[in-house]
Amino acid sequence: MAPIDHPQLAHPAAAHTDFSRSSPLDPESFADRHIGVDEPGLAAVLEALDQRDLDALELAVVPAGIRFGRPLDLPEPATETQTLTELRTLAAKNRPMVQMMGLGYHDTITPGVIKRNVLENPAWYTAYTPYQPEISQGRLEALLNFQTAVSDLTGLDIANASMLDEATAAAEAMTLMRRTARSKSNRFVVDADTLPQTIAVIRTRAEPLDIEVVVSDLSAPDSPLPVGDFFGLLLSYPGASGAVRDQQALIAEAHSREAKVAVAADLLALTLLRPPGEIGADIAVGSTQRLGVPLGFGGPHAGYMAVRTDVQRQLPGRLVGVSHDAAGNPAYRLALQTREQHIRREKATSNICTAQVLLAVIASMYTVYHGPEGLTKIAQKIHLQAGQVASALEAGGITVEHAHFFDTVRALVPGRARAVVAAARQAGINLWADGEDAVQVSVSEKTTAEHLRLVVESFGAETTDAPWVPEGDAPTRTSQFLTHPVFHEHRSETAMLRYLRRLSDMDLALDRSMIPLGSCTMKLNATTEMEAVTWPEFAGLHPYAPLEDATGMLELVDQLEKWLVEITGYAAVSLQPNAGSQGELSGLLAIRAYHRSRGDEHRTICLIPASAHGTNAASAVMAGMKVVVVGTDDGGNIDMADLGAKVAQHADNLAAIMVTYPSTHGVFEDTITDLAALVHGAGGQVYVDGANLNALVGVARPGEFGGDVSHLNLHKTFCIPHGGGGPGVGPVAVAAHLAPFLPSHPLGLNDTGTFGSIGAISAAPWGSASILPISWAYIRMMGADGLRRATLTAIASANYIARRLDEHFPVLYTSATGFVAHECILDLRPMTATTGVTVDDVAKRLADYGFHAPTMSFPVAGTLMVEPTESEDLAEINRFCDAMIAIKGEVDKVGSGVWPVTDNPLRGAPHTAESLAGEWDHPYTRAEAVFPPGVVPARKYFPPVARIDGAFGDRNLVCSCPPIEAYA
Template identity: 70%
Template sequence: MTTEQFAARHIGPDADAERRMLDVVGYDSIDELMDAAIPEVIRWHGALDLPEPASEHDALAELRDIAGRNTVAVSMIGLGYHGTHTPAVIRRNVLENPAWYTAYTPYQPEISQGRLEALLNFQTMVTDLTGLATANASMLDEATAAAEAMTLARRASKSRSSVYVVDADALPQTIAVIASRAQPLGIEVRVVDLDADELPGEFFGLHLQYPGASGAVRDHTPLVGAAHAAGALVTVAADLLALTLLRAPGEIGADIAAGTTQRFGVPMGFGGPHAGYLAVRAGLERMLPGRLVGVSRDAAGNPAYRLALQTREQHIRREKATSNICTAQVLLAVMAGMYAVYHGPDGLRAIARRTRAMAARLAAGLRAGGVGVADVAFFDTVLVTVPGRAAQVVADAQRRGVNLRLVDADRVGVSCDETTTPAHLAAVWAAFGVPAFDGDVAVDPAWPAGLARTSAFLTHPVFGAHRSETAMLRYLRRLADFDYALDRGMIPLGSCTMKLNATTEMEPVSWAEFAHVHPFAPASQTAGYRELIAQLEGWLAEVTGYDAVSVQPNAGSQGELAGLLAIRAYHADRGEAHRDVCLIPSSAHGTNAASAVMAGMRVVVVGCDDDGNVDLVDLDTKIDKHRDALAAIMVTYPSTHGVYETGIAQLCARVHDAGGQVYVDGANLNALVGFAKPGRFGADVSHLNLHKTFCIPHGGGGPGVGPVAVRAHLAPFLPGDPCGDGGDGRPVISAARHGSAGILPIPWAYLRMMGAAGLARATGVAVLAANYVAARLREHFPVLYAGNKGLVAHECILDLRPVTKATGVTVDDVAKRLIDYGFHAPTMSFPVAGTLMVEPTESEDLAELDRFCAAMIAIRAEIDAVASGRWPAGDNPLANAPHTAAMVSADEWPHPYPRSVGGYPAGVDRAGKYWPPVRRVDGAYGDRNLVCSCPAPEAFED
């Protein structure tokens, strides 16, 4: 295999197809096309300083060598990260299965029923274990979930206090993230030792850890009562495995529960990705951030799943946003939910009891050897006192292959988990200098009065129906078959690049040397990870033209927040903390405004002109009005309208002249790599979506990585260490220093195999593909915006508003009809209502591009049939789309068009036809009748 072959495999069109596409667009070469499309003022004509591209075999060999520099030790550190056994049937058929990892966020519910059911299982698991009414469909990690719980409490509390109380026994990384989120919002965080100190007189929220970071299990009932008496809301950060044995937070009156589901079968991955969770009591569900899966019905009246209350996707609310969870951790939530399906309630209890028994035996052996163990109730973590010897004990344990937690000079924390064995306990006893223990210990020692769980959980049949591997395998296959993912065909979504996630890039994620490393493991054991991260950050800096990069943000939304907090800290460091206005074009991603609000900034919207570009006259007006308070402008480039705006350099210069910073949203970097560098054309900071441009798959709505890249003057304000001493004052964005490090081998491999020339060609072909689609469809659907010489960037917006006005056929009708033709719909009604935004990417070959264009042209003909009166407006293939197999095979067919037109539109491969499992879903019905946990099986009976 030659080094050039991977780029040829990644990029769909070959040389002949490229020539044919260029003929349609009207250019002789991709370079000529890019010279015409990209303004010369930002055009970069150099060659990226990257290693020569490696073959797939050689790249994997290099990664094997890097992975070999990590040490996979027995981890007994705890602190929210634990060893776990991923059932092989879940690892192979979910984590490593493109039917799951290449799926998009389930905004099109008819073709997402499988992952929606899996997420409903996850939500049911969380609500059952926490004893609360409603859980969302995952958060980014425990620390960010806790921070969202804090802001939710502030919105819901009747207290006027700005004080938020945090248990001193909370996870240190959680405290750090809460403090970082609180500061720009004017919230005062008070960390209180709740065993020794009183609660303050006034506060709006209380965060408790259950069990505590020390391992202690406390009865929080009195504290919950006291907080409620003060008008405050209570969040309990709970370990879900412990909750199989411990009383649920909802049973002691908690308002919110937050945490992680990592130990439910998801590898530690040096910090992520893992699915956080957030659950609330009844009455708070409409304030719940993030995504929420609910049950509704389809056009035939049958139960169907969909995202409920979608306006809670806070980025849609722009400057009125109260949160910004644009990315969840869907793939990992599916794994955690399936872990519960696989084990069921009895299996989870057995794992928890064994884990607790190991900790009890560990403690008994230490006590028998004369070592001091904290005299408190505990679940899996033992706090051991060895005056002056803690570091020595930890070092001795490391030599024996076991990592312990150094609490301070006198104390060591030891956590047991599902993977703990008697040999591990023997190594720990030896490290403490005590003999092996062979005495009797109660297998299930008694909890203090009132702490033992007595309520049932996971009672729904789904958690008991798949005990055999045969049944589990078939259940996973059944759900995957319900869905449309990138392994089936094109997902032409504008704004969310859906391109090849090559198997070679994905394979290393499962390697033990990457998967089974604790984020707080000693530096001596993580040399491979640190080398990989340093190389990746360096390559990303080269690609973007910036000076420094941090991969800590574990979603694009978090990268935005990190960049804005860096700007905020930069102004404060210069004595200009009063600068708090963030200019945002009206065309921008809604996440931009939401992030600005979370960063404590005031949003001022800048208008766009008739061509969709930022209105530079309005920009000057807004700058003049807010000059002394101007902090930044956030602008997406190419624009959200899919255009290379010619005024970008002027925009940057005008904001800089007024003392502001320029934030270029890197969501559309797939149209720039190798041809322009934001750090060179005037931007100060960008976030990059590694789950878009750099091939981390979407996973049904996460995982993602959103690194923040900055010029040198902002580098001192990049995210800090969540478990550092906090002395540098840098904000903390995620629970782990390097965020979702476990999936960073994917973009590393992509960059390593593509090389400079491959990356530039990928960009050129992506732009060519978008212009090819625009050229073929322009006479059928107007292309709303274009730049120089009528060219678009990597995406184009098709305007359906004239069609809707003339015929009543809506953008929803076209989107659903595309399902019948075997396509996922493009992005609907964003950034302009009544439009479709199409991004073909560089990975789709010419045959697939032509298949999509043919489908859109055929749909236009169907619209014309409605317009001419041949088909009635309310009963035609578009209004009734999508068509299920049950619908077209029913005994009765009352529609004025043939069954074959509904089920087998022209050009569809009958042998490979995708059939959606449900008809069009009624979202409004589900919002009026909110059901967000698994319904009884009887609900699905005819």
């Protein structure tokens, strides 16, 4: 590619001081605010690309065979004020009520200092996954606190940094037990008193893996485990009915039969109950929702998993560990990263590639703010109030089924359950009717004495102050928890405020600078889009409440689904998957169910290009398919000859091909329609991975150019923020023939399939529903023209970067016309071969320039994948390019011998403020270290730690808060 010779772009500082525009910004246009490159900037970019306008660029870059020939049929764009007014109207149609239904979802109080300074703070919600740990120490510390709290409360050795929700955590526990149990049986036993959504997700995940799920009533003290072998057992503590049982004997019996045991436990209850680790459990799973995270109509919520050390290296998901930096200081990082899917592919232990970091941070800060005494006091109040309900009901002649409970009282009212629930609704309270004969009352942190009075009166009883005195003893906790100083030092709001600020100041998030990550689309998360998330009309909805309570939310969901259908060209969308990985799995399970409905059970081969996202292969294995890899040619494109040979070889058994489009190599491959025709001709289905949809919206529709199914990343293309590694939403969009196989829910909610549904894929009917207003607002404000302009601006910016940097770092792949799509891969391998400077050195050095690194060594080792998105203005894009060019100048000094390969600003990066003090024995100056070209001292970001020793962290696995002596 030819370098750019564009003098007016050589001094990006000028862009910061030139406030003129060739035409004024329209203050009513949200698209003008969202799209960073203004009209003069766009003119300069297009001139550099030798393109007349964005229309011409589209013709030059996007293959003719896939281009969408008309504007999207979307409402005219609304202003930010209009959008908020419409959201207020939708919110007013909801009826939050007092939620006392339980079943895994409980009302909670998010402390204001956490709500304002984490949930509503872009320093936290715009951060990316901490793959660059030196610039992520704040959120890593918060996650280490989370792991410590979970480990302490469960009494187990190690916990991960969150799961997608409780149900998927239980399903992951099932497969973990299968991998590690001594029993070779394929049977998995589940206590019948388990949350219905958990059982449903387990069944969905078990069936393609040939796991037999045995749901068994283990409620009676002498209930035996099923006859015969089984590899794992899931118990619930408390149960879905609220019952608290001593399960130590059951666990011991399961162990005697060579099975592993997982316990689904309520963390708040574990402040009072003997923890799972002390009664012999191997694994504990659950939700941290009630630790300060709003109900949100079902999500997003952070699940958890804790395990004993003997299975820690099989633990799915993210794991934060403690290592040290180059100066010997303690430092945090993601541990055991070899489990990442892009490395292990079909051999991965799980397809989960994200977590629920933002929600885990909220939960961890809730534990930090309250400490062990505060959590215990909250739990005691809840248990006392539940006991008051039980005493009053029993005094009124109503049978309370369980003697021992934590927060949920199950009352037997033969034939009257619906009437009791209706009476409570009249008083503004939602209870849970289990059939016609039982009602469950779940007390929460927000329950008041007035709520208790209204509930008891709904049963026709009267309140009483008499305590509940059950027969027998409950398994009571005697061990200490949350003993680390971090859970004792931040009780005042002042201290908490400063702690949150200190942590966020250690990190680089999108509110500081461009995050040029390829494939991850770190774009603007507009404040207006975020505003409705914490409104009580959305945040206070229970997912199992009567649907009339959520009229506004369901209207929003319906509109969003219709807009996504229009944008993608498919026939139907399910919003249930709460991560891209779960959307992938949903789509593959739908394909599998479709083939089976036609008698084609033998179609199990899934073709996956070598360039594909790593989660693709892991998802295919989880869907019961066998992965066959298709090669790529020298240009990075799918090798059509190899594809033809593989299709011919496996034609009789071909289930699907998974293809990312534009490709993971950042190119619009012009063979996509030929690929689809080839696979369809052999009876297979085409799965188009929607990770790169930001290059297609308004320009091309995968449902029209050959796709049968796609998952969409709302946390990429549609502006839900990454939150440091979650939340995400990964809806699945399908063609008409696959629509009957979309996810459903065990309680009959959100049944999008008319027959043959794959079952539940996530715990909540609409997944992470409370963050859907973000994507709704984005589409509503952008409109058809704004979305198309955003897509083409992202493509223009990526090509501009490719042109500016190609002379210094060759662009690895381009199309036949010399263009890239929305991202480009910079090849650092020749540089490394001649100078010894590695891709890691360049990535760490970028931190000294105040930038997050692009995606490292994916999809090609030794490269950087850059994606600017449409949200960055030309000044910031040029600042990044100038930083990369300056770094190449530093590399050249190493290559020429000015600096040794073992001691230069790149190998020494990142440089901390501490490193400037004391002796300096490097061949480069302090100024060269921390104030490289373009870095203004007054705006300097100093990484809090130097380069971290990852190998040491993996060899010496420490994944909870170290004792305070470690910091001495």
